[in-house]
Amino acid sequence: MSPSLPLVTTAERRHRLGRRHRLAPSAHASTVAExxxxVVALHATDAATLFLSARARLAEGGPEAVEQALYEDVSLVRLLSMRRTLFAVSCELAPYVDSSTARGIAVKERRNLLKHLDEDGQGLDAGWLAGAEAAALDALDAQGPCTGSQLSAAVPALRQKITVGRGKKYEAETGVATRVIRLLAADGRIRRDRPRGSWTSSQFRWVHTEPWPAVPAAEAHAEIARRWLRAYGPATESDLKWWTGWTLTEVRKALALVGPDQVRLEDDTTALVSPGDTVPEPVPEPWAALLPGLDPSGMGWADRSFHLDPAHRPALFDYAGNIGPTVWWNGEIVGGWAQRADGEIVWRLLADRGRAAEGAVAAEAARLARWVGEARITPRFRTPLERELVA
Known part of the structure; x- marks a missing residue:
């Protein structure tokens, strides 16, 4: 490694995280899309995560501001994309996410469903699937936003049952409605609309929409890589591969088009930043944040050692590697939090960072409680510390 490479310290990486991820109060965003x-995309597998991640980065506005962006302005949309996971991205970025990632997933989803239909032996094929999809879209046009159950009631084909794994130990009969709806969403022909219930609900209604405009794949990959480096750099090729779910070849081609600069880190390894992005980040004011499980700031890198003490990982992650609700102080994960059944926000520090940190975390917990109001939040992926806090 060349000693002439610019040095980016751990403290500098944490400064970048606070400002660029909009977590320091002076850097808070004015809109949900911003x-x-x-962070390029907000994790959306868990409905509450999307809202709580946006909350932590917004200067003002309650859950209704996020609902406005998702369902009225439609400035933010959910796409099955990176790592075959549901993310919410701005409409400006959506065509690039679609072309770089979601299109490939949609092709695999269709191939898998057609394989199951063929194996079922009922004569269901691509023609049958096309008819079922067309009927579902016609029903949405006629009836307006519908839940999956309402669509199934309106479209007889969606009530079809098939047997998956026939003759094998895992043989099971399943309905096709969920799979057809998932395929239509992956193709960009329908999108999730306002759910039944509150903002914490995942029982979405669906609306007919137009697919995103096509962007050349190389251009789309490069745009995602460029934005990701700006948000998460310094980072490595391996980090980008993990975050996107792309092949190593796709990652390397995208980075070649971006032309990142190399920097050195405190552990004598090298990492990548956006071209010219080697100037020290202004130091933000002290800040605390309570982030939800799966928040991008906790899931943005394969190697999180610059902001997470490895000794704290067992308490804060589930068995599959999903991060739970976390407490942050100045760009470092220092604890975890949870909401009890009575609505109380409880938290525990795993590292002592002094009275100022403890006071700031308490104030942030109170702000979170006011924002959440009467809603109750149970993370989809539960971690040891979260379970312990609510026990």
């Missing part, structure tokens, strides 16, 4: 763009 909050999402700051």
């Amino acid at each position: 909050a999402a763009d700051a």
Whole structure:
């Protein structure tokens, strides 16, 4: 490694995280789309995560501001994309996410469903699937936003049952409605609309929409890589591969088009930043944040050692590697939090960072409680510390 490479310290990486991820109060975003763009995409598998991740980055506005962006302005949309996971991205970025990642997933989803239909032996094929999809879209046009159950009631084909794994130990009969709806969503022909219930609900209604405009794949990959480096750099090729779910070849081609600069880190390894992005980040004011499980700031790198003490990982991650609700102080994960059944926000520090940190975390917990109001949040992926806090 060349000693002439610019040095980016751990402290500098944490400064970048606070400002670029819009977590320091002076860097808070004014719109939900701006909050999402700051981290490229907001994790959306768990409905509450999307709202709580946006909340932590917004200067003002309650859950209704996020609902406005998702369902009225439609400035933010959910796409099955990176790592075959549901993310919410700004409409400006959506065509690039679609072309770089979601299109490939949609092709695999269709191939897998057609394989299951063929194996079932009922004569269901691509023609049958096309008819079922067309009927579902016609029903949405006629009835407006519908849940999956309502669509199944309106479209007889969606009530079809098939047997998966016939003759094998895992043989099971399943309905096709969920799979057809998932395929239509992956193709960009329908999108999730306002759910039944509150903002914590995942029982979405669906609306007919137009697919995103095509972007050349190389251009789309490069745009995602460029934005990701700006948000998460210094980072490595391996980090980008993990975050996107792309092949190593796709990652390397995208980075070649971006032309990142190399920097050295405190552990004498090298990492990548956006071209010219080697100037020290202004130091933000002291800040605390309570981030939800799966938040991008906790899941943005394969190697999180610059902001997470490895000794704290067992308490804060589930068995599959999903991060739970975390407490942050100045760019470092220092504890975890949870909401009890009575609505109380409880938290525990795993590292002592002094009275100022403890006071700031308490104030942030109170702000979170006011924002959440009467809603109750149970993470989809539960971690040892979260379970312990609510026990």
